[in-house]
Every structure is written in C-alpha cells, then in structure tokens.
Amino acid sequence: MGDVLIALTPATLAGLWYFGISAVLVIGASIAGAVLTEIAFIGTERRGESLLDGSGLLTGLLLGLTLPPGLPMWMAFLGGVIALGLGKVIWGGLGNNLFNPALVGRAFLLATFPIAMTTWTTPDEAFWTFRATNFDIPFTYTEVDGITAATPLGLMKFEQQVMPLSNLFMGSTSGSLGETSGLLLILGGIYLYIRRDLDWRVPVSILLTVLVFSATLGLFDSERFPTPLFSVFSGGLLLGAIYMATDPVTSPTTPTGTWIFGIGIGLLVVLIRVFGGMPEGVMYAILLMNAATPLIDRFTQPRVFGHMRGDND
Amino acid sequence: MINLNPLSLFSGSFRHGVHPEHLKAQTQDLPIQRVPFGSNYVMPLGQHIGVPCKPMVKKGQRVRRGEQIASAGGFVSIALHSPVTGVVKEVGEFRTFDGNFSQAIEIEADAFATQEPNIGPAIDWESMNIEQFIQAVQGAGIVGLGGATFPAHVKFSIPEGQRIRYLLINGAECEPYLTNDHRLMLERPDALLMGAEIVRQKLGAEETVIGVELNKPEAIEAIKARIQPGDPVRVVSLEAKYPQGAEKMIIKTIFDREVPAGQLPRDVEVNVNNVSTIVAIADYFDHGMPLIERIVTVSGPGVGYPANLIVPLGTPVREVLKFCGGLKDETMEVIMGGPMMGRPIASLDAPVVKGCSGILAFTEGQTLKRKEFPCIRCGRCVEACPYFLNPARFARLSRARMFEEMKDYFVFDCVECGCCTFACPSAIPIVQLIRTGKDQLRNTQASAK
Numbered sequence: 001m002g003d004v005l006i007a008l009t010p011a012t013l014a015g016l017w018y019f020g021i022s023a024v025l026v027i028g029a030s031i032a033g034a035v036l037t038e039i040a041f042i043g044t045e046r047r048g049e050s051l052l053d054g055s056g057l058l059t060g061l062l063l064g065l066t067l068p069p070g071l072p073m074w075m076a077f078l079g080g081v082i083a084l085g086l087g088k089v090i091w092g093g094l095g096n097n098l099f100n101p102a103l104v105g106r107a108f109l110l111a112t113f114p115i116a117m118t119t120w121t122t123p124d125e126a127f128w129t130f131r132a133t134n135f136d137i138p139f140t141y142t143e144v145d146g147i148t149a150a151t152p153l154g155l156m157k158f159e160q161q162v163m164p165l166s167n168l169f170m171g172s173t174s175g176s177l178g179e180t181s182g183l184l185l186i187l188g189g190i191y192l193y194i195r196r197d198l199d200w201r202v203p204v205s206i207l208l209t210v211l212v213f214s215a216t217l218g219l220f221d222s223e224r225f226p227t228p229l230f231s232v233f234s235g236g237l238l239l240g241a242i243y244m245a246t247d248p249v250t251s252p253t254t255p256t257g258t259w260i261f262g263i264g265i266g267l268l269v270v271l272i273r274v275f276g277g278m279p280e281g282v283m284y285a286i287l288l289m290n291a292a293t294p295l296i297d298r299f300t301q302p303r304v305f306g307h308m309r310g311d312n313d
Numbered sequence: 314m315i316n317l318n319p320l321s322l323f324s325g326s327f328r329h330g331v332h333p334e335h336l337k338a339q340t341q342d343l344p345i346q347r348v349p350f351g352s353n354y355v356m357p358l359g360q361h362i363g364v365p366c367k368p369m370v371k372k373g374q375r376v377r378r379g380e381q382i383a384s385a386g387g388f389v390s391i392a393l394h395s396p397v398t399g400v401v402k403e404v405g406e407f408r409t410f411d412g413n414f415s416q417a418i419e420i421e422a423d424a425f426a427t428q429e430p431n432i433g434p435a436i437d438w439e440s441m442n443i444e445q446f447i448q449a450v451q452g453a454g455i456v457g458l459g460g461a462t463f464p465a466h467v468k469f470s471i472p473e474g475q476r477i478r479y480l481l482i483n484g485a486e487c488e489p490y491l492t493n494d495h496r497l498m499l500e501r502p503d504a505l506l507m508g509a510e511i512v513r514q515k516l517g518a519e520e521t522v523i524g525v526e527l528n529k530p531e532a533i534e535a536i537k538a539r540i541q542p543g544d545p546v547r548v549v550s551l552e553a554k555y556p557q558g559a560e561k562m563i564i565k566t567i568f569d570r571e572v573p574a575g576q577l578p579r580d581v582e583v584n585v586n587n588v589s590t591i592v593a594i595a596d597y598f599d600h601g602m603p604l605i606e607r608i609v610t611v612s613g614p615g616v617g618y619p620a621n622l623i624v625p626l627g628t629p630v631r632e633v634l635k636f637c638g639g640l641k642d643e644t645m646e647v648i649m650g651g652p653m654m655g656r657p658i659a660s661l662d663a664p665v666v667k668g669c670s671g672i673l674a675f676t677e678g679q680t681l682k683r684k685e686f687p688c689i690r691c692g693r694c695v696e697a698c699p700y701f702l703n704p705a706r707f708a709r710l711s712r713a714r715m716f717e718e719m720k721d722y723f724v725f726d727c728v729e730c731g732c733c734t735f736a737c738p739s740a741i742p743i744v745q746l747i748r749t750g751k752d753q754l755r756n757t758q759a760s761a762k
Contacts, residue, residue: 053686095687199692253692253705304723305700306561306574 003197004058007188008243012065014184015177018123019069022131023177027064029073030105033080034060041089055094059083062102062243065178066236066283067109070121072136075113079105099290100250103283110283120174122149149174153235153279156226168233179236189242198246201258206241207232209266217274225274237269240282250290257293257300264289326552327565329699331732333555333653335528336489339619340612345496347623348636350428354396354627355407356382357417360666361456362463363389368418374401379432379603381452382418391454391464393418396605396625398426410630410649410666412659420627433601438511443469446515453597454604454667459483459494459558459587460650462668465594468586469516471579478582480518481567482509482591484525484532485551485558488651491671493608494588496621498525498532502539505588508595509546516584521546523588524563528553555653556730560585562699574726589670609665611637615644615674624665630672631661645680648673653731683740694733694743700726704733704743711746716757719750727751 015023038056060080067076083105091097110117121131152163152173167173169182179185192198214228231237245251245265252261265285272281359365366383376382376395383393399422407417422428441449450466457463471477482505486494498505509521525533527550540546549567551557561572563585570581578585589608596602605626612619617638624633630647634640640647648655649669658672665672694704702723710719724747733743 093687095689248691249689251690253690253695253703301703302701304574304702304726305565306571306576306726307723 002054003192003195004243005054005061007191007197008058008061008065008178010184010188011178011181011239012061014181015065015069018172018180019121019177022069022121022134025073025134026067026069026071026076026177027061029076030064030067030080030083031057031060033077034063034084034101034105035080037081037084037089041085042093053094055088056084059088059101059105063105065239066102066106066176068117068120068175069123069177070119070131070133071109071116072138073134074136074138075109075116079109081105082108095249097249098293099287100244100247103244103287103290106283107287118154120149120151120154122174123172123180151175151235151279152230153273156230156234157273157279160223162226162230163234165229165233168230176236176239179239182233182238185238185242189238192242192246198242199248199251199258201255202246202251202262203241205259205262206245206266206269207237209263210237210270213267213270217270231270231273235273235280236282240269240286241265244282245286245289250293252293252296252300254297254300254302256302257296260296260300261289261293264292326554326557327562327699329697329701329732330554330556330562331697331735332553333489333735335553336612337492337495337528339490340492340610340621341495341529343492343496343619343621345493345500345608345621345623348625348628348633350397350422350625351628351632352422352424353402353629354399354420354422354625355417355629355664356393356396356420356627357407357409357415357664357666358383358393359415360393360462360626360668361391362461363387363391363467365416366390366393368404368416370401370404370418372401372404375399376401376420378426378428379601379605381603382420385451389464389467390451391456391466392452392603393454394603394605395420396627397422397428399423408660408663410658410660410663410669411656417664432603436598436601438515438598441515443515449597450594452603453593455590455593455597456604456667457587458589458593458607458667458670460654460668460670462666465586465590468579468584469512471516475579476582477516477518477579477584478520479568479584480509480513480516480521481563481578481583481585482521482523482588483558483560483563483585484523484529484588485563486529487526487553487555487557487559488653488655488671489555490612490673491610491651492612493610493621493670495529495532497592497608498529498588499535501592502536504592504595504599505536506539506544506546507599508591508593511594511598512584512586512591513545518584519545522567523548524551524557524567525549526551526553526557555732555735556699556728559699559728559730561728574723604667607665607667607669609633609669610671611673612671613673614676614678615641615647617641624669626667627664629662629664630658633665633672634661634674640674641676643676644674645677646675648675652679653735654729685741686739688739688741691738693736693738697732697736699730699732700728702727704747705741707750708733708741708743708746711750714753716750716753719747720754724750724754 035056063083083101087101087104088097155161210231211228214231217225268285269281364386368383370382378398380395382395399420402421403419406414409415447466455465513521609624647658731744
C-alpha cells in the first residue's frame with residue numbers, strides 16, 4: 001500500500017500544480033470521508049491494524065484523483081464514505097471486496113450528482129484561486145463562476161475536436177485531478193513494477209487492447225473515431241489501467257485470467273467511449289470486469305503438477 | 314527480489330519456486346569433522362517412515378559398535394545398530410526432538426573402547442541378486458538421508474513389469490544454511506561414485522545422473538574429476554532455486570517428466586536418492602559400516618562455531634551444540650533440518666536421528682513472528698507453488714475449517730515445501746494452515762475406519 005501511495009505522489013502533485021488549492025480540498029475531503037468511515041465501522045480491536053495498512057487512505061486518494069476539481073467538498077467526502085462503506089467494509093474489509101472501492105464511490109457520485117461530476121474547470125487558474133463550488137453547502141447548488149471546459153474526450157465526442165497529444169502527455173488539459181498527466185502516471189506504474197507491486201499483464205493487456213481496437217475502428221472511419229494514441233492518453237485510462245484495475249483484491253490471480261480481465265476492460269472502454277452515451281467509460285469497464293473476476297479465476301486455474309488437464313473440474 | 318539470474322531463463326528448471334538467500338557461507342568451506350564420542354546414546358526405534366524396529370537387546374547386554382540392536386518391524390522398516398561399543402542401559406520411553414516420547418534403546422559408551430570408524434570387511438555386492446541386495450540395504454538400516462527417512466530398500470524394490478532407466482542422485486541441497494551434502498560430494502566423490510555404481514548395476518539402470526545446484530561449483534568439479542571416460546555417469550548443474558531438491562521437481566528439471574499425482578518416480582523409470590544415502594550404501598558395502606552416523610550441518614546465527622560434523626546417531630543435540638561452542642544467549646529457537654522444511658526441536662536432550670541433516674540455531678531476527686495482514690489475493694503464493702496449487706485458497710479454507718473442500722483442491726498434492734509462506738507479503742502462515750488442514754483430514758479419515 002505504501003508503495004502505491006508513493007507511486008501516486010507525482011500524479012497527485014501534478015494535480016496540485018494544474019488545479020491549485022482545489023485539488024487539496026477535493027482530495028482531502030475524499031480521503032477524510034474514506035478514513036473516517038473505516039475508523040467508524042471497523043471494530044475497535046482491529047482498528048489499529050486496519051488503519052496501519054493504509055488501504056483506506058489509498059482508496060480515498062484514488063477516489064479523489066478521479067473527481068473534477070470544482071466538485072463540492074461535501075460530495076467528495078460523501079463519495080469517500082460510500083467508497084469505504086459500500087465498497088469495502090460491508091464485504092468484510094480488506095481482501096474481501098468484489099469491486100474496486102474507489103470506483104464504487106465514484107459510480108455513486110456520478111449517478112447521484114451527474115452535473116457536478118461532469119462540470120470540468122480549466123487548469124489555467126492561479127494556485128490560490130478558490131473555486132466557489134468547492135464550498136457549496138450540502139444539497140444547495142451554485143452557478144459555476146469559473147471558466148469551464150469540456151474534457152478532451154468530451155471535446156472529441158461531442159464537438160469532434162482533438163486535443164494535441166503533448167497536452168495529454170504532460171497534463172495541461174481539463175479533466176479529473178489525477179488523470180491528466182500520462183507521463184507521471186506511467187512513471188508511477190514503472191516504479192510499482194520494479195517494486196513488484198503490480199502485475200504488468202493488467203495495464204499492458206488493457207492498453208494494447210485499446211490501441212488495437214481503436215486502430216481497427218480507425219480503419220472504418222478515421223474522422224469519427226479517435227486515434228489509438230489519443231485513446232490511450234486521454235481520460236482516466238492510464239489512471240484506471242495502472243492503479244485501479246491492478247488492485248489485486250479485485251483482479252484475477254491466474255496469469256491467463258489476468259489477460260482475459262485486461263482485454264475485457266480494454267474492449268469495454270472503447271465500446272463505451274465510442275458507442276455509449278458518455279464520453280468516458282473506464283470506470284464501468286473496470287467495475288464490470290471486477291464482477292467477472294471470480295468466474296474468470298475459476299475457469300483459468302492452472303493444471304496441478306502431475307495431474308491431467310480437466311482434473312480440476 | 315527480482316530474479317536477475319540469466320541462467321533461469323534458459324536452464325530447463327521446474328516452474329515456480331522461490332529464491333531464498335543461500336546463507337551457506339558460514340559452513341561451506343569447513344571440512345567435515347568428527348564429533349568426539351560421548352557417554353550416552355539414545356536410539357529411537359522409529360527414526361524412519363514406516364513400522365518401528367523391534368528391539369533385540371536387553372538391559373545390561375554388551376554391544377559392539379555397528380552391532381545390530383533392533384530388527385525390522387516389517388517390510389517398510391529397517392534394522393538398527395549401536396553407534397558405539399558399550400552397554401545397553403535401558404530399553405524404554407525417551408523424549409524425541411518433536412517433544413513426544415518414543416520407544417528407544419539407551420546405550421552407555423564404554424569409556425575404554427576405541428570406537429573404530431571402520432567396522433568390518435568389504436561385502437561382495439557383485440554376486441548378490443536384487444533380493445539379496447535389498448535385504449542387505451534393509452539390514453544396514455539405510456534410509457533416505459535427505460530428510461524424508463523413507464527406507465532405501467523399499468525404493469529399490471521395483472514391481473514386476475517396471476524398470477528403472479535412470480538412477481538420479483540428488484545433490485541439489487536447496488535448503489538454505491545446509492552444507493552437509495556439499496561437503497560430502499567435495500570430500501568423498503569416490504565413495505559417492507562407488508555407491509552410485511552399486512545401485513545402478515543392481516537396479517539395471519542405464520545411466521547415473523548426479524544433479525547439483527550451481528552454487529556448489531567445487532562439488533560439481535570434484536565429482537567430474539573422478540568420472541572416467543566411458544562411465545555411465547553424468548553430472549548436471551541445476552539452477553539454485555528452492556525446492557530444486559524435491560524429488561518430483563528435480564525429475565522435472567533434469568528429465569522434463571512430471572511424475573503423475575499419487576505415483577512414484579519409478580513410474581517414470583527414475584530412482585532418486587540423496588547423495589548421503591548413496592555414500593551410506595558405499596560405506597556399508599566397502600567396509601561393512603551400517604548407518605550409525607551421519608553428517609550434520611550445525612549453523613545459524615545462534616551457534617558459536619558453525620561446522621559440518623560426523624555425528625554418531627543417538628548423540629544428544631546438546632552435546633553436538635556444546636562441541637560447536639554452545640548456543641549464544643540470544644538464541645530463540647533450534648530447529649532440526651533446513652529453515653524451509655525443518656521442525657523446531659522441543660528438547661536439546663533429544664538425540665540426533667537419521668533424518669537430521671542440520672541443527673540450526675536462530676536468534677530474534679529469524680524467529681520473530683511478523684505482523685500478519687489480510688490476504689489481498691496478490692497471487693504471489695500461487696506463482697511460488699511448484700505444484701501449481703492455490704495456497705491462498707487452502708489458507709482461507711483451513712481458517713474457515715472447511716477441510717473437505719481443501720481435499721477437492723488437491724491439498725494432498727502439497728509437499729509442505731513452504732514456498733507460499735516464504736512468498737506471502739502479508740505474512741500469513743499459509744503452509745502451517747495447510748498442515749493443520751491435512752492433519753484434520755487424516756484424523757477424520759482415521760476415525761472413520
């Protein structure tokens with residue numbers, strides 16, 4: 001857990017750099033929601049132990065990184081509560097949950113507050129500029145007074161404008177707090193691989209699938225469909241592929257299963273982005289494949305040494 | 314933790330397994346020494362797998378070194394011999410290293426006896442047929458000295474219709490710390506090759522293959538130097554990886570054959586023996602010495618002077634440690650065997666037995682119970698298990714007391730090598746939970762009968 005936190009630090013700092021104090025407020029609120037929920041729900045005898053592993057902190061941070069910078073803090077906090085409460089504690093705590101907790105929290109927020117969750121402010125403002133919406137009182141709604149801008153994926157989908165790759169790579173686009181800089185997310189992933197905390201098959205299979213599938217679609221209509229590289233570097237794909245789909249608890253344990261899992265996510269991401277009603281689909285792609293994980297594991301158990309294939313069934 | 318060894322990429326090793334630190338430097342360059350004879354020796358009647366021996370001596374009876382003191386209790390059993398010249402002091406219950414009591418014969422050494430290392434004349438093995446050979450090995454009390462202590466002659470009894478093509482001699486010694494086999498190969502290659510030739514001829518095998526891990530280059534060279542051109546013997550270097558010395562793994566590595574579950578090496582035409590077992594056979598046929606002593610590596614951070622020792626069986630562990638400068642004050646635990654598969658010694662007064670390849674003394678650094686975290690299904694145990702089992706699932710089922718389900722996932726294929734516990738980043742005692750499950754299953758099976 002510690003390693004994942006370290007690996008996410010550069011991307012988090014980039015979020016701070018681009019979105020200023022708002023990033024601190026939103027991420028802080030979602031972490032507070034997650035950690036306080038963990039403290040509240042976990043029995044006193046196991047409390048210290050559970051906080052020690054830092055998984056609640058990680059869930060809060062991951063959730064925070066998927067949120068828009070102008071999101072009201074109370075919503076981010078509530079997202080953290082749901083992520084931990086419905087995403088983890090209710091299943092029996094760390095290691096027992098079926099779905100990625102941070103994405104459960106995000107799915108809840110997107111379903112409940114669709115407007116706030118899809119109002120993207122630009123990264124251009126000065127560090128100390130407060131976004132007024134951050135301080136919304138629960139269940140009220142203020143008009144967005146900052147400059148809003150669609151995400152690169154939104155632009156692509158609804159206005160057929162393509163963001164230059166260099167902006168996507170460095171992170172100077174509108175979007176969620178932690179998803180904008182492809183470079184830093186990849187660096188963090190490499191660190192995790194070296195520390196043996198990450199199964200390389202997951203991000204590699206997801207990204208390859210997205211590349212191949214996008215390229216295939218591009219053959220039919222290069223105007224309408226995004227280029228492969230744009231698909232990889234835009235939206236939350238890298239954040240999801242490197243930090244969320246790789247959550248060992250919610251991904252398969254067998255190598256074959258891991259490939260199936262990654263390819264499934266890649267296909268779903270492109271399908272939702274291109275044919276769905278929303279510009280982004282990483283979250284639902286991962287959650288759907290999370291649901292398939294027990295089944296994938298079951299059908300991909302390796303042949304036991306000295307047994308014939310099929311003895312397992 | 315990343316495996317940077319390029320050899321693992323192209324040497325055809327078994328798949329999975331782990332790479333613990335070798336930790337053999339303390340003893341690998343120390344020549345084998347003989348422990349001086351002491352006064353009291355306790356020979357448990359069940360030092361091997363199978364039926365315990367039947368005592369043949371009475372209290373007060375005089376015995377010579379190497380004289381038989383107990384006979385085989387059945388076919389899967391062996392004879393037992395006195396490690397010293399002396400007097401039988403007691404035939405009764407004695408504490409063994411695991412803390413239980415077992416029938417044993419106590420012999421008080423004669424203070425004036427010379428305790429000759431060589432017992433008798435050479436035995437003519439060439440004229441023996443296979444039945445006589447099997448009887449002779451059983452009569453010499455020889456068991457598998459790699460740690461399993463399965464009677465050697467049982468392995469040599471090949472059923473009608475089967476044949477042995479290869480005699481595989483296991484010199485992998487993949488357990489950390491242990492160097493007894495290493496030193497034996499280095500210092501007595503002739504005895505090893507003699508024993509190998511005896512067994513090869515008696516089994517009618519085509520070739521002897523000696524497998525040694527690459528971290529013992531001197532041993533590999535020493536054996537190669539003694540092989541004459543045209544001898545049906547070859548030495549194979551193996552990747553240093555645990556559990557390379559597990560019988561089915563070393564067969565997989567060398568011959569790329571999987572021994573089917575529930576079957577034996579002979580089912581793939583291979584007979585596997587540890588190097589110490591082969592040398593014990595050579596010693597018996599060369600100068601009539603039955604199995605009355607063995608080489609023990611005494612090592613670990615808790616030992617004053619680590620050593621490779623020839624220890625007469627029945628010597629109290631305490632005496633062996635005393636010879637090595639005693640235990641340091643900070644010692645927390647003493648184990649018998651290697652650190653991966655060895656068992657803790659309950660009492661230092663327990664005797665050294667045939668299966669004792671090492672006596673290791675550990676301090677806090679090696680014995681401290683690490684803080685356990687929940688399983689996050691990371692799959693490192695799955696990638697470590699050389700049998701391609703799912704250890705994490707066994708651990709979960711064992712904790713839930715769902716032992717029958719463990720059987721459905723082939724828990725009895727587990728050899729308890731401990732790779733899973735070693736690999737687990739959450740410090741879950743996986744192999745210990747598997748043992749619990751297997752014990753429970755055996756108990757319910759036994760009570761059902």
